[in-house]
Amino acid sequence: MARYRTTSYVEFGFNLKEKMNAKKAIATIGATLALGTGGVAVADNQVNPYKDKGTHFDLALISDIPQKERVEVHKDKAQMDIIGWNDEYKISIIPQVPASKAFGAVRRDFIKSASRPFLSKRMEYKNGDTTAFIEPKEGTENEFDIDFTVDKKPETNVFEYKLEGVEDFDFFYQPALTSEEISKGAKRPDNVVGSYAVYSKTKANHRIGSTNYATGKVAHIYRPKAIDANGDETWGELNIQNNILSVTIPQFFLDNATYPITVDPTFGNTSIGASSGNDGANEMEGIKVDAGVPSNAISVQSITVYFFDGPIFNVSANFKGVMTDSARTILTNGVGASSALSAASLPGWKTSSFSISPTLTGGDVYYHDLIGDSGVDWKYDSVSGYTNNYDGSNNFTTPTNPSDGSLTASDFIQSNYITYTTSVATPLAGARLIINQGQTIISRGQLIIQ
Numbered sequence: 001m002a003r004y005r006t007t008s009y010v011e012f013g014f015n016l017k018e019k020m021n022a023k024k025a026i027a028t029i030g031a032t033l034a035l036g037t038g039g040v041a042v043a044d045n046q047v048n049p050y051k052d053k054g055t056h057f058d059l060a061l062i063s064d065i066p067q068k069e070r071v072e073v074h075k076d077k078a079q080m081d082i083i084g085w086n087d088e089y090k091i092s093i094i095p096q097v098p099a100s101k102a103f104g105a106v107r108r109d110f111i112k113s114a115s116r117p118f119l120s121k122r123m124e125y126k127n128g129d130t131t132a133f134i135e136p137k138e139g140t141e142n143e144f145d146i147d148f149t150v151d152k153k154p155e156t157n158v159f160e161y162k163l164e165g166v167e168d169f170d171f172f173y174q175p176a177l178t179s180e181e182i183s184k185g186a187k188r189p190d191n192v193v194g195s196y197a198v199y200s201k202t203k204a205n206h207r208i209g210s211t212n213y214a215t216g217k218v219a220h221i222y223r224p225k226a227i228d229a230n231g232d233e234t235w236g237e238l239n240i241q242n243n244i245l246s247v248t249i250p251q252f253f254l255d256n257a258t259y260p261i262t263v264d265p266t267f268g269n270t271s272i273g274a275s276s277g278n279d280g281a282n283e284m285e286g287i288k289v290d291a292g293v294p295s296n297a298i299s300v301q302s303i304t305v306y307f308f309d310g311p312i313f314n315v316s317a318n319f320k321g322v323m324t325d326s327a328r329t330i331l332t333n334g335v336g337a338s339s340a341l342s343a344a345s346l347p348g349w350k351t352s353s354f355s356i357s358p359t360l361t362g363g364d365v366y367y368h369d370l371i372g373d374s375g376v377d378w379k380y381d382s383v384s385g386y387t388n389n390y391d392g393s394n395n396f397t398t399p400t401n402p403s404d405g406s407l408t409a410s411d412f413i414q415s416n417y418i419t420y421t422t423s424v425a426t427p428l429a430g431a432r433l434i435i436n437q438g439q440t441i442i443s444r445g446q447l448i449i450q
Contacts, residue, residue: 043119047119050073050116056072056073057114067085069142069269075113076111076113078094078112078132091165092162093146095159097109097110097127098148098150100155100156105155113125120135129150131148131149132148133146144266145267146267147264150261157248160244160247161247162243163243163244166198169219170199170201172198172382173196173382174274177193177275185277185311194237197219197383200213200217206419207421208421212419215271215273216271220270224238226253226262229261230258274379275379277380277412278378281372282372282396284369284390285369285390286324286369286370286388287368287386288386297361298360300323300359300360302351302354304418305321305370305414305415306347307341307347308346308348312377314374316342316374318340319376320396321336321354323368324401328403329401331358331359333354333356341372379414379415385411386412388410388412389402389405390406392405
């Protein structure tokens, strides 16, 4: 009975880098010398992932829903821009030179030229005893570390980043799960506890022919660690206020660390939740969508859900998308086709399509639900302000109205979205879907038609 309640896509995250010891460093240097000058150049070109664009370096991202996602790393100062949704957003992360505010210090960018060591993917910006560096995270396709390396004990235990281009985004804190949530099957990795999920305030779902905003998520900022020269480590604390992202490291750790230390955040691009939940066979669950006034019809083509091969997944399964109204009655044509899930095809987005589109009209609220014929595992983030529809004893083969289930306030959003068409010319835009005088806005969790 995998249900849970919590408080809560470019993905931001703070991740710890592997430390290279002296022997590994010597071995690398030896291998470089053995190659010879020409060999070093060839090997370095193979390692270098960046394209030189004059004022910056460019790196394309491999996104789960590709729409020109890329990263730009500045040459003249420590700054990384994450760009996506066909250039509709650009979020800039700018490390600040660490300094104690007690002495009246003001925030300063690392105004230094980027330097990339041979056989490295790391762009470095050194300022005195502190080096900021930007580097693709090893083993990933769309995450970056934006770290500090400090050679001696710093004046402050707070390390800051300016965030620009974030006015249209919400940052949702991901708390530790409660014992009740854990008992219902929810899982949240240690580096997600205390992290932030980043969602558009106004954009989600997919209108055919327009940008696919999917879940509306663009980033995740993971809880960072600090690690010293001996490999001792501690968690840092994230906070975001007034477009400043701060990482606070326990003062005790700094007082007793062997220097240098690395403060290690990771930033990346994703539309997928960072925590996991599940539903058992024949359990139907979904999120409320509010609709407003007239009958400017929205035709739902499909419901798409991100599944993975999780703890209750059993070799193969099938799921269906279901659309229900405010009385939790299944809409006409509101049961989607069965979509097969297999271990070989997961993790990934899976779609249940409607052979005849159910229609959403004004003056009502709706729920988009999912149901599986066996256990299914899916992703989610903690995001406040949702209403959850749950029926623990439905029927996959012939879904029935979930009106005998429970309807409760919830604080999570599953990684799923609807694809639709509408007669309104303007594409939808966000977390609330509003159709008013020719303008369409769709949003996470609330669908409003006016």
